Amino acid sequence: MNWRKVWTIARTEYLTNVRRTGFIVMTAIIPVIGLIVLIFMAFLAPQASKVGEWLESQLEGGEKPIGIVDGSGLFTPILPEYQESFVLYESPEAAEADLRADKLRAVMVIGEDYLESGRVTALTRESFGEAVIADSTRVRGFMVVHLLDGRVEPSLQRRAAVPLARIESRVISGTGSERTGGFLFTFIIPYFLSLFLVMTIFASSGYLLQSVAEEKENRVVEIIISSVRPTELMAGKVIGLGALGLTQVLVWLLSAWGFGGGAISLLAMTGVAGLPIHIFVLGIVYYLLGYTLYAVLMAGVGALGTTMRESQQLAGIFSVVAVIPYMLASFVMMNPNATIARVFSFFPLTAPTMMMLRVPLGDVPWVDIVGSILVLLLSIPAALWLGAKLFQIGLLIYGKRPTLREVWQMLRARV
Amino acid sequence: MILQVENLTKRFGEIVAVDGLSFEVDQGEIFGLLGPNGAGKTTTIRMVLDILPPDEGRITVLGQRPGDAQHRVGYLPEERGLYRNRKVLEMLAYLAELKGTDRDTAQRRANALLGQMGLEDRAESKVRDLSRGMQQRLQLIASVVHDPDLIFLDEPFQGLDPVNVERIKGFIADLAQEGKTVVLSTHQMNLVEALCDRILLINRGRSVLYGPLTEIKHQFAPHAVRVQSSAIPAGLPGVISVEQDNGAHILHLAEGVSPQSVLRTLVDSGAEIQMFEVSPVPLEDIFVQVVTGS
Numbered sequence: 001m002n003w004r005k006v007w008t009i010a011r012t013e014y015l016t017n018v019r020r021t022g023f024i025v026m027t028a029i030i031p032v033i034g035l036i037v038l039i040f041m042a043f044l045a046p047q048a049s050k051v052g053e054w055l056e057s058q059l060e061g062g063e064k065p066i067g068i069v070d071g072s073g074l075f076t077p078i079l080p081e082y083q084e085s086f087v088l089y090e091s092p093e094a095a096e097a098d099l100r101a102d103k104l105r106a107v108m109v110i111g112e113d114y115l116e117s118g119r120v121t122a123l124t125r126e127s128f129g130e131a132v133i134a135d136s137t138r139v140r141g142f143m144v145v146h147l148l149d150g151r152v153e154p155s156l157q158r159r160a161a162v163p164l165a166r167i168e169s170r171v172i173s174g175t176g177s178e179r180t181g182g183f184l185f186t187f188i189i190p191y192f193l194s195l196f197l198v199m200t201i202f203a204s205s206g207y208l209l210q211s212v213a214e215e216k217e218n219r220v221v222e223i224i225i226s227s228v229r230p231t232e233l234m235a236g237k238v239i240g241l242g243a244l245g246l247t248q249v250l251v252w253l254l255s256a257w258g259f260g261g262g263a264i265s266l267l268a269m270t271g272v273a274g275l276p277i278h279i280f281v282l283g284i285v286y287y288l289l290g291y292t293l294y295a296v297l298m299a300g301v302g303a304l305g306t307t308m309r310e311s312q313q314l315a316g317i318f319s320v321v322a323v324i325p326y327m328l329a330s331f332v333m334m335n336p337n338a339t340i341a342r343v344f345s346f347f348p349l350t351a352p353t354m355m356m357l358r359v360p361l362g363d364v365p366w367v368d369i370v371g372s373i374l375v376l377l378l379s380i381p382a383a384l385w386l387g388a389k390l391f392q393i394g395l396l397i398y399g400k401r402p403t404l405r406e407v408w409q410m411l412r413a414r415v
Numbered sequence: 416m417i418l419q420v421e422n423l424t425k426r427f428g429e430i431v432a433v434d435g436l437s438f439e440v441d442q443g444e445i446f447g448l449l450g451p452n453g454a455g456k457t458t459t460i461r462m463v464l465d466i467l468p469p470d471e472g473r474i475t476v477l478g479q480r481p482g483d484a485q486h487r488v489g490y491l492p493e494e495r496g497l498y499r500n501r502k503v504l505e506m507l508a509y510l511a512e513l514k515g516t517d518r519d520t521a522q523r524r525a526n527a528l529l530g531q532m533g534l535e536d537r538a539e540s541k542v543r544d545l546s547r548g549m550q551q552r553l554q555l556i557a558s559v560v561h562d563p564d565l566i567f568l569d570e571p572f573q574g575l576d577p578v579n580v581e582r583i584k585g586f587i588a589d590l591a592q593e594g595k596t597v598v599l600s601t602h603q604m605n606l607v608e609a610l611c612d613r614i615l616l617i618n619r620g621r622s623v624l625y626g627p628l629t630e631i632k633h634q635f636a637p638h639a640v641r642v643q644s645s646a647i648p649a650g651l652p653g654v655i656s657v658e659q660d661n662g663a664h665i666l667h668l669a670e671g672v673s674p675q676s677v678l679r680t681l682v683d684s685g686a687e688i689q690m691f692e693v694s695p696v697p698l699e700d701i702f703v704q705v706v707t708g709s
Contacts, residue, residue: 008512016501219496223557226464226490227513229482409428 005228009236027248031255067095067107072114075146204245205294209302213311230392238295289376290352296387303394325354336361345372348379417442417596423472432458434620447607447614448600455620486515489563499543514561528556569600604698635701639667643690
């Protein structure tokens with residue numbers, strides 16, 4: 001390996017691509033979005049709580065009341081504060097008729113033995129209406145307030161109806177520093193950050209693919225490999241374009257950190273700002289490992305195509321595998337340590353994506369972090385061997401894409 | 416000895432692309448590497464350049480193994496290719512750097528060569544904005560920008576107009592003048608005749624003709640003379656047969672009869688001679704004859 005040549009290639013690839021419009025736009029987009037959010041929040045912070053209430057009332061389903069058929073007598077009469085949203089009916093039939101006439105959102109028939117059995121029959125027009133009733137804090141509040149009315153003091157009655165009226169979140173991080181943030185900083189920002197890290201892996205290995213396919217398509221590669229070894233060429237490209245992606249990641253992470261801090265001080269919150277340091281470090285570690293793995297494989301597979309389009313089609317296989325974790329994203333978000341999430345964390349091609357998704361969400365076991373990094377470290381040499389070999393084979397084949405069988409034969413032969 | 420190839424063999428699966436090929440190239444000569452399409456020329460060049468490893472045989476380039484001599488060898492591949500989106504000077508400097516030349520020297524040499532090829536005002540242009548002839552010249556510059564001692568030119572005249580052909584011919588001749596060695600592969604036999612000292616003709620991966628061009632031409636010369644004259648007397652001694660050729664006569668001579676003696680006889684016979692030449696054989700005919708085996 002002649003490192004001077006590798007360095008020349010890496011430097012040229014970096015400088016050529018860093019000037020591309022696509023790269024500049026992609027890199028600038030995160031800080032710009034951050035800035036917009038920051039300005040938005042600065043103006044809207046005072047109104048934020050009102051916005052929240054309005055959103056909640058919309059989600060609760062608007063103006064149509066819920067019909068109550070009270071067999072137990074526990075909910076009769078309806079207390080004044082609930083009279084707008086709940087209406088009493090004598091018989092289930094009358095309530096059902098009004099439900100059919102679309103005057104009601106739902107009907108709850110409360111049985112005579114409600115106190116003992118807790119049984120309520122819910123009638124709704126949509127199939128998911130039942131879940132809406134069961135999960136509604138308003139319905140829950142209605143039930144609790146009426147059950148306790150006159151039996152406990154009013155302040156206890158109100159608190160029992162809404163036990164978690166205001167949550168102020170304080171997260172004690174592993175490093176001992178203390179962080180105040182809430183939903184936005186514990187969840188949304190890290191989540192999108194991890195999404196963008198993964199995008200960077202694909203953007204930079206995409207540049208790599210493009211660079212390989214371009215040299216092959218315009219035949220420069222014949223001159224290049226009469227000057228450098230294929231492994232040197234590949235190493236130079238992987239390093240140069242990896243540095244390009246790292247530039248992007250650093251700009252993003254630093255701007256997220258900076259804006260996160262800025263946003264918090266604007267919202268007049270206390271404590272240390274932004275992203276936990278371990279997410280920052282792990283983000284870079286997974287970026288480097290994930291990128292190297294994907295880059296060498298893409299370089300090898302990309303070299304097999306004879307045109308850019310063909311190479312991109314071939315490399316598409318990897319992209320499909322890598323997005324599996326994102327297809328499971330909503331599931332993983334609810335339970336970052338589910339078995340399926342853990343399994344994909346130990347499979348090399350999905351480990352970087354899955355771990356980047358899980359790490360910001362919360363307490364990922366150390367064994368998963370160490371394990372996934374080990375798996376990646378072990379699979380990278382194998383990928384390097386395979387990628388370099390395919391690269392070497394691919395570079396000299398013009399005109400026609402080799403069949404799988406031919407590739408297999410060539411892999412085993414001396415090239 | 417600049418290049419020494421011994422018993423070189425390369426197989427691709429069932430196909431034997433190069434089959435026990437041996438030849439040598441001397442310093443300062445222009446060596447013609449000839450053969451029909453698919454004869455194994457490009458495969459041979461690729462092995463010498465260490466792009467492909469040989470299956471058998473030995474290659475010594477400038478006294479070294481092919482992999483160690485790459486920086487002293489230049490290559491103009493038949494499959495042309497340049498970085499279309501890069502600037503001319505920047506690209507040339509990059510290619511030279513990959514050969515181990517330092518950047519300052521690379522830029523200086525690139526500028527000098529651009530001037531020599533009449534492209535000095537194009538140094539900052541994008542490669543894709545150059546005309547085809549200019550790109551071809553640029554490609555040639557790219558093969559020598561790192562000041563190599565041995566240069567492989569695979570079809571350097573392909574698709575060029577006569578003005579550019581002359582320019583590149585001159586450039587190649589100058590390289591040899593400077594003591595560089597050029598291995599020229601082309602199908603244009605008139606250019607081989609004009610430029611090359613020695614040739615190697617390969618067919619199906621094997622050497623079929625190898626040696627100095629003059630000797631080969633002599634070896635293949637038909638024993639005949641071409642005469643333009645008012646009349647050819649019948650029954651000239653030493654002449655086996657006479658055939659018409661474009662207003663001239665070709666006299667086939669018997670073995671052991673020299674053209675000089677025939678000329679003397681003709682003059683003595685009182686014939687009015689406008690032209691008399693020892694029938695030359697174009698390299699093209701030798702090529703076709705050897706390759707088709709006719």
